Amino acid sequence: MFHLNWIEKPHIKCRNNTYPGGPQRFTVPDDKVSLKVPFPDYNPVDYTDEKVLTAPWADRIKDLNSIQFNVLGRINRLNYDGDYDVDANNTPINPKGRTGIIGRGLLGRFGPNHAADPVVTKWARNQDGSIKFDDKGIPILMFVAIKRKDNGQWAIPGGMVEAGDTVSLTLRKEFGEEALNSLEASPEEQAEIASNLDKLFANGSQIYRGYVDDFRNTDNAWMVTTVYNFHDESGEIFSKFKLKAGDDAGDVSWKEITADLDLFASHNEFVKYVYEFRLSHYYLP
Ligand code: RP5
16 A cells, blocks of 8 residues: 555645535634644534434434444444544544534544545557656546536545445445446446446555545544555556446546646545556556
């Protein structure tokens, strides 16, 4: 695996803004994010979205005391980069620091909420099929991006790992649903999608596992993901794929990985890690 831990910089996207569909977060300056720094005036807003309080996929407040945190059960409560603390009420504390909101916001789980992100790549090519290079002579990598319906941002087609599901199942399912619209495909198209996905997802490389600076994070609930790269070196597998947005995606497209990408949550970092990883293989003797 290429990267294991969150780069040591304070989270930004889950701070100093209005929570989606919710209240204004209490302002947390950069130097007060860390829990090691005292912040006596800190007065975060308590917010858990109505639908989280009643959703069958969410933890129930009445069960909070009996939840065992920092363990892997049917629901993964591990954080991947060390144990997190829980307070006197058995409520987990975001180890990456203050966000200006307590409660769960839009997230179902107390503590880590696990996702999986498939970064599907191929080299950009010229008309004649040769690999395309940028003006520094570096081969250009492309990845499949979706446009999220919830906030209009371009993103990796990832999704939540549902209780009892594995990361590998989620990677494949989310890519199929969001980038290939498998949910609305005919039985024949579904069979074809499944056979192409078998080929593409047969060999993946784990690139990152850890915290995500997601706009939904709070002091008590946060996103954690596992990022895999699935790469089509020759571009042949993808000549058979027809990208079509589905489920939570409003659009889908191949995007070149360039310095000016502005992706959802920590996805800029994730595609950058994938690019570094692919280049390190490309230049191997
Ligand atoms: C991000 O949220 C993860 O990196 C993943 O891409 C995504 C999962 O949430 P949904 O797409 O299911 O909303 O933190």
